[in-house]
Amino acid sequence: MDPLSWGEIIIRIFGQFTPVWIALVLTFVISIKFKHSLGLYGRLFDSMVGMVGFALVMFWAYTALFTGLFDWIATHDPLTQVSGMKNKVPGTAISNPAEGLYEYYLLGGDNLARDVFSRVVKGSVIVIAIAPFATLFAYMVGITLGLPAGYYGGKLDTFLSFAANLILAFPVILLFYLLVTPEIALVGIPAYMAAALFIFPLIFLAMLLNSKYETRPSVRTPVLMVVIGIGFLIYMSAISDTNRYTLVDFWPSFLDLYDVNPEILIVFVSVVFVNSPTIFRIVRGLTLDVKARDYVAAAQTRGESPWYIMLWEILPNVRGPLIVDFCLRIGYTTILLGTLGFFGLGLPPESPDWGTTINDGRRLLSVYLHPALVPAFSLLSLVLGLNLLADGLREESLKD
């Protein structure tokens, strides 16, 4: 068969993404129709920059969702090598394709004769699965430590700030090279760190509910018991592993709901660890700024508990800058994940994530461009989308 022309390649790729387009159009139509009742999210659709950013982010989110859940979009398996397709240019037809195999490598083959297009699509699942969650966890850590540091001040603040500055003074890449190695994993340091970092969302949730319902013990006790019970089960399942790199080996296996892939766990933990000090500093600064306001003084006079003031008075009032920073930080986390992949740290070498693929592709970059350029532009578009989204949100939230 003849190779495809560029026009045909674009049409076919466009066709592969059909479910994503449908989902995108639906999202936009519904959101714009009800934008007046959707708060800050609805106002996002008043700004062009915000809409472009949102579209880029949602494009990759839907791609990852449909690929991860239903295995749509991708044309080939990301690990299968097809003979004769090594370093082939985009649009090359597979000679004698097996029954049911897609006939073309839409964006060419890489140096191991794997389909570049499918690898990029599959890679988005890894990025979209890790980056937002790692950022969310880092936020839980940063908020849980930053609020009391800013609110109480004093020795607690001095100590926590020193610790945060200590981590920030490490060049990120050095930290990664020290933390994300098989030797360190053998000692179990990532497992200890996971145990320490993953407890924060639990503390955060418990504090949040406890401070809200403190005055009504009949509601508080059952709610807290259910939430902490479920949270603890999820927490223990996350840090205990039946196979290796384990810290908690006493946890019975029938209560171990799932096992986290140890490689992903190391990457996840180190990204959370690197991100939390910055968020701590942001939250602490915002708290310092807000705690002198009248509504805080009013709550203190009412006799509210410190955690109630922190979580239900201060935190909702500083959400604007935090939401904007959250979007920016997902982008930054995506860049960090790419960096880890680029240096071959953590994730397995055949992993289709974008950083690893760029690293694979760069070796032959002066001759074959497509294996490195395609993931590079994918990463660029996602991070750009997140930055534009953050910019749009900032603009709209400043309009109040």
Place this chain on the structure above:
Amino acid sequence: MLQFIGRRLGIMLLTALCLTFVVFFLTNLYPNLEKLAKTQGNFRMSEEQVDTWLANRGYKRNMFIKYGEWLGVVPGYVITGTDGETRARCARKGSAIEDASTYCGVLQGDWGYSTVSKEPVGDVLLGLSDNPETPRDDSRPGRLQLTGYLMMWAMIVTIPIALLVGIFAGMREGSKTDRTLSTFSIATSATPEYVSGVVLIAIFASSAVGLKWFKGSAAQAMTAPGLENFTLPVLTIALFNIGYIARMTRASMAEVMTAQYIRTARLKGVSFAGIVIKHALRNALIAPFTIIALQIPYLLTGVVITETLFNYKGIGWQLVQAAGNNDIEMLLGVSVVSVVIVLISQLISDIGYVFLNPRIRLS
């Protein structure tokens, strides 16, 4: 002011000690040492052999003592091993053990030896020679000099462009210029070095479809830096930082332009150019200055990526090599250098902020 600097220096020292200890601890964990023993001794060593090998060389002692020795505040070990040989930490090849100095650590300028190239770590990194009889070849500069050169040029390109972009965007907020320049800076700050480097190589250096203006490798730039082999690495580092600094400058400039004293100057009839140059710039540049100094830790990450991508043998390249080869002393040396760079840049940022901002200076 002196008290302020003194306190900052104290915290800096404490931070440096903590950081180097963390690195020391992580690099000297047992699996790393076991790997070291097997690569230095032989790969088929049994567990007991590994243990004696490590014990004979002083590795199997308290982490704090080893750290003190490495730092140079605890006397170096002298151990008569189970194989009858006496080894001392401070002994040098070709001289007797009795002649060895008591202390030999980073503070004495003794950084240990790379286990891969067998060269002294201090010499490789700093390009110095502590032995006057074998002076280093001047044509092989130290890793730090090479990285410093790269960072200097990256800064020379970044700072003027970033400040100009930020000032022009921020002086008329919401204008067409602002929109265009802001989009540019958002786009560049969304482009990490490994993306921009790949794209730049594809456009300018690829032998298949590229313009072939520059080279995709900066290996020659170490001895003969020129436009052809040095442009792409410098641009790669600069691009990412331009976006960030420009956005900070824009925010700072836009804030200053709405201030009361600018309105007063305007009502007095000062021309727009006069307002920007005489009244706004001075105040608008305080924040970017601190940002530039604080960017240096991030710049270091960019340098590691760029040096790896372009095969430029500076500190970053050395870090990747040392980590890949379990070269413990070298990894420690690289960490010391990068930690010192980061801390000094933070100090400059702090002091500079105080100097530039009269509200803080006078109180």
